[in-house]
Amino acid sequence: MLTISNRGNQMPPSPIRKLVPYAEATKKKGITVYHLNIGQPDIETPKPVLDAVRHSTFKVLEYSHSAGNESYRRKLVSYYAKNEIEIDHSQIIITTGGSEAILFGFMACMDAGDEVIIPEPFYANYNGFAVSAGINVVPITSHIENGFALPPIEDFEKAITSKTKAIVICNPNNPTGYLYSKAEMEVLKTIILKHNLYLFADEAYREFCYEGNHFSAMQLTGCDDNVVLMDTISKRYSCCGARVGAFITRNSALYNTAMKFAQARLSPPEFGQIAGEAAIDLPNDYFDITKAEYKARRDLIVQRLNNINGVFCPTPGGAFYAIAKLPIDDADRFCQWLLEEFDYERQTVMLAPATGFYGTKGLGKNEVRLAYVLNLDSINAAMNCLEEALKQYPERISN
């Protein structure tokens, strides 16, 4: 019999996208759906970025270098220098989205059966890339009560085995919005040096920190060979469709290995690289304006959530996500109910059940992730829906 692979069966469906068919059915009934389920910003892509593509003049749409265009990599060096990250263009591989940077990292550092430790809740697609690479994610639980701070060092020590090869840290965090401090990053450095582990740092939301400053894993000293930066332009410049990211490491053996994976897939997308290169020339106030917008959204959504009876949402320090605890016992059922059975003045809201962001079964059942990627009016309307929904939901419980 023709069979699907075990890895194909193990591959988890996206917790962000699995409810899409219900949302489509709801929209067909003429009901407005506010999408807080997915990190697709409504912020316009900066015009100079799109113009760079639209004004391109080449005649042949060629493969680029497998590591990406050298002009782009050289320019990225200046972007990172501005962020106090010192790297050379020969330490950068341009990837097809941050996704491919994660896959290259997992593939180049780990074999089937190896283990990677990730504080949970975590970006669900790490699971998908782990399944692709045949490696096991070992979650360490962070908690909503302290805003999802880094779990204590003892929890890492307990989780480390002879198969542990790496730790993944997403900073600021998707899905929790937690901004790890310099002190917490130094704790991670101690662990990776003690146990000879890689530290994969996903810093897709570097610019979106609302109180503290961002401290990059690449700023840690004395662990150059251990650190891999996985980056992307998707959120930074509202360029999700460009599919351009970067795999960055000062470890030359690892770089050369990742390059073999890069060569196999030939090159990253050319148009997206043109967009990414142009983005580096955006005026300095671009991030001030964008960050102020996201901060206003964050302040509104956190305030609205905590004003709802029975809801708790810690204030996220960065990114554009928040996790809220709701007076429900099954977030998957509630999120589906919001789409299938509920509307408030012909409107409803789509949320991502937090269960899909936990590696430990049973966790996150009364939590949802909200992406504050819509404007203030839409966030208010979405929160009106949620407030009303929690009054009507037949299976509401007391927390």
Next chain:
Amino acid sequence: MLTISNRGNQMPPSPIRKLVPYAEATKKKGITVYHLNIGQPDIETPKPVLDAVRHSTFKVLEYSHSAGNESYRRKLVSYYAKNEIEIDHSQIIITTGGSEAILFGFMACMDAGDEVIIPEPFYANYNGFAVSAGINVVPITSHIENGFALPPIEDFEKAITSKTKAIVICNPNNPTGYLYSKAEMEVLKTIILKHNLYLFADEAYREFCYEGNHFSAMQLTGCDDNVVLMDTISKRYSCCGARVGAFITRNSALYNTAMKFAQARLSPPEFGQIAGEAAIDLPNDYFDITKAEYKARRDLIVQRLNNINGVFCPTPGGAFYAIAKLPIDDADRFCQWLLEEFDYERQTVMLAPATGFYGTKGLGKNEVRLAYVLNLDSINAAMNCLEEALKQYPERISN
């Protein structure tokens, strides 16, 4: 100690790109290098295709559907119908290049330790994706003497084990240029039905068949669940840098599994999809003109090669590659020598040693792959170099 993964160490360097540093050094000395090593056409990307991107008017560069834009998938149905391939848009996943279609196929159908049979010489990057997926490529040798026709059915039967899950066929073939006939495709159908195997068909060069007609694996009847089409717009429209391909199957369980891999990486590149969608509206004579150009190049390069003393090159029926047997005993050394130590009137030629296209060690040592992607003048100049080089090469042997 920090270690590179075994799979990273096993990952083969690209036989097409590994000599690039020597070519760069040669160019720095002011010597012209004719690139016949890589399938990067010099044909201009059709203006309407680039214009579609340049005239795009959206404001936010969003993620597309994980399966690709529905408008593009629906339009692709008409492209395939013109090629007598009947599929529905719900059977298509737009991928990031043909590369990703291959990776999704391997990942969704096979687990670590499983085997895939591929006639050799074969497109070298199949090896890279096999290493990524932890599967083993079992080569069946085709031979230059009969132009690299499909090996006899007995060779397949001998190679099939309990671990065999699939056969890969690239038609017309890269690197040999061989065009498999309908009869040969029917032989493959007999094998896959008898042994319950998948047939992965890479048809990147479908339009470039110079004598016979192309017969697609999707035209085989009675094996809908077995066949996966791996496609790409890279060569068809000289759009290598778009990074847009397609994974196509009528097997819904397999489609749904591949979709989970597609969701993990979010979406294919948006600009490339716009290019691909526009390409379907190119006038009908686009392929007539392009094919005539490639045919003239093929005729010239094959004639020039066979006129060189000691060289044999069968006439390829399709694609834009040829494999030639040279009076040398180490193609890797010869190709490097061409770049490092040889020039003819300040010019030289870059070729791909055929060794990297064989799975069986020791084969292809007196063969090179030539991509006839340059104009007739450049091909003549490159052949002048090769002719002179074979006179001068100190380690020339008699075949």
